[in-house]
Amino acid sequence: MRLSRETGVPLFEQLYEFIKAEIISGHFSSNERLPSKRKLAADLQCSRNTVEAAYNQLVDEGYLISRAKSGYYVAELDGVLSIDRARQAEPGEKGRAPAHAVDFSYQGVDFDHFPFSTWRKLTKDVIDEYDRDLLRTGDPQGYPKLRASIARYLHHSRGVNCLPEQIVISSGTELLLQLLIQLLDRHSVYAIENPGYERLPMIFRSNRVEYRAVSLDEDGVRVDEVERSGANVLCVTPSHQFPTGLIMPVSRRLQLLNWANDRPGRYIIEDDYDSEFRYSGKPIPSLQGLDQHGRVIYMGAFSKSLSPALRISYMVLPMELLEGYRERLSFCICPVPTIEQKTLQRFMDEGHFERHLNRMRNLYRQKRETIVSAIRELLPGAMIDGTTAGLHLVLRVGNGMSETELVERAAARGAKVYGMSRYRSGPVADEAEGTLILGFATLRIDEIYDAVRLLSTAWAA
């Protein structure tokens, strides 16, 4: 064995790796005595500290045993784990490579303005060896200080009234809904918006729960249909109906609250999925903020405002449900890692979240204005539905092509667009007047015109 001073690998580590390999390969037998530190240091022309550091590491990991006043011996290797570190073949990351040059996805966020350096710095500070919270199971409902920050944020930005105790942090709408399915009466029937968020029917089916799709009019979900459906739990997106982009007026909100108050056991689940992004007009108070009788379960997430890869969402339980939650569901431990919860709490408390939101709202407003101008100019027959909010708009192309044709022709030119029909419940005929959901969050401002031009070419008769 020779130690090299040129590889950049510390000497003690070279020695450690060498001896470890010799032991694993059986060149040393168990109980064999190793050379003394002094002798080995002389042989290798290194310091005794180097040998000592390598030996100690090997003792720590169970390869050697140190016997007082006698020296170092090779241990029985019974339990010692050795994982072959052969460079792993790149696993095929299916579906990751962008199959399309342009993707009008409504799910992503802007790729260029995430505050990476702040997040990195805060994370680094949070990973603190003296913080025992990082080594034990945390609060089942989520880190209390983060819940306090979220409560304060919701109060200021959405008029939501709640105490931190009412908040449950989790990592996705599916998981929050699964908790609610377990919490609410097992014979509950859920009403969902039609068209609506396409995962809801999957979640309810998969959890073997009954649901009914309820249609919309120009003010949002139809109260008479909700009533007729026999449902007792209603899932709605009043701030920016998904996918139509409607904002529910206060009158309809009050009607829904009346419906909920009408019978015991009725609840409204308000999913405020992209409420941060509203570009004009005064905000309308959340349903939760209007609710006087604890009928609204409010849900939010950081997927749109920060990143979907962070996997942080939350709900606000009415006081009436909180006790049952604690009794029956406190075995469900908050799935968000403590490091990430603490990082987000500091991000919010130090004002970074407020600044990021204002910046992103401004940026997304510009993206929306750009795509609207581009559509008016390049697709003159098309109609834009939906209000000036959120990260997508609804486009009725109006050139006589069906949805399927629009999607396929766009794909042939390398542009991915999303048809409205996948958000409708029940059997849907291919509509003569194709309607699309066009997301703009992931597109750069300077590529929006070209992207719309691609659609215009694709859809030219």
Place this chain on the structure above:
Amino acid sequence: MRLSRETGVPLFEQLYEFIKAEIISGHFSSNERLPSKRKLAADLQCSRNTVEAAYNQLVDEGYLISRAKSGYYVAELDGVLSIDRARQAEPGEKGRAPAHAVDFSYQGVDFDHFPFSTWRKLTKDVIDEYDRDLLRTGDPQGYPKLRASIARYLHHSRGVNCLPEQIVISSGTELLLQLLIQLLDRHSVYAIENPGYERLPMIFRSNRVEYRAVSLDEDGVRVDEVERSGANVLCVTPSHQFPTGLIMPVSRRLQLLNWANDRPGRYIIEDDYDSEFRYSGKPIPSLQGLDQHGRVIYMGAFSKSLSPALRISYMVLPMELLEGYRERLSFCICPVPTIEQKTLQRFMDEGHFERHLNRMRNLYRQKRETIVSAIRELLPGAMIDGTTAGLHLVLRVGNGMSETELVERAAARGAKVYGMSRYRSGPVADEAEGTLILGFATLRIDEIYDAVRLLSTAWAA
């Protein structure tokens, strides 16, 4: 307004905060023109770059509008969010303060040897502005490279045979079980070990699923009882039965596999929760490794080997179940944040995990040896059950006191111990011969003797 060069706050930030506050408080009205950069710089005796940086930040966040060749104007503040940043009152972190001086918890990990600096460095590297994975929804089953690392680890350490495609990453046993409940036949009946992991009955009850408790003999779960129970899915902990500490011999493992092969639709869920920590003897292959017919669903976690606060667990699905999983459950997005998945993947691939495990095994072995010696010396009538594995042992105190009495007397002296009865299903009489679960992972070696002495004093007649 005066800029101070002594506060340590950058000048542009002072200016930004000042103007923002003025705008929010209404001292500037909307559309009001701000002083030119040159003029303001002269007034404040700072550089024009400072003013420009502050103005640009305010434009970015939507407080100002910049008009070409005209200057900066106060924007309409419609949508701009301002969160009151009043220092939050410390929320009461209930139950967090250690009520006991000594806690023989079986759930925690060692507090002093987590590789914080490595984890910090890797996390810092992973938070990379050029990595778009951090800004989009990841693979529903978990980051593919991490799944490959876990597959390789399981192969080397546990004899588990699987492809990365078979792995589903999630953040806790509860969540994995919830996925399985949705995946397996809805009329499935689950058999659980009695005594066993106390959360299983809660999970099954909460998900409205039938289960049966099956008792153990000296080799583990009784096959005749499993057969009689009518269950088709069996949950077991063969490597280190929780809580009794039994290791299931190969003969019983083969009997269980025969049971599973006997009828279609039968499965075994093998929870290998602390299999990393085995201190003597040759490891017995996992049930999954013995299984020839895809009947075993293997589960593991990083809660014991790294930290429960990381919230990372996984399961290995048999090929037969994989297709159904992808068809019906791919809407369930992996709840672990991408940053954390990538950090763990690098931690494993760069060899840190192997080294940490070997080190911790060595450390926990020493803790176990110390607590065993202390018990023999200080509680001479007590019997230790369970094999030399895991992070807890089972203690039959044998001094005639009941479990309740033992727990209460220990508590009175500031020591928290856990009675066996909470892990038993069905009505349990307070046993005349008190049996306890004694965890030792969170205790430092040098405090173990004193901790056991506390028990010995508490339990003296």
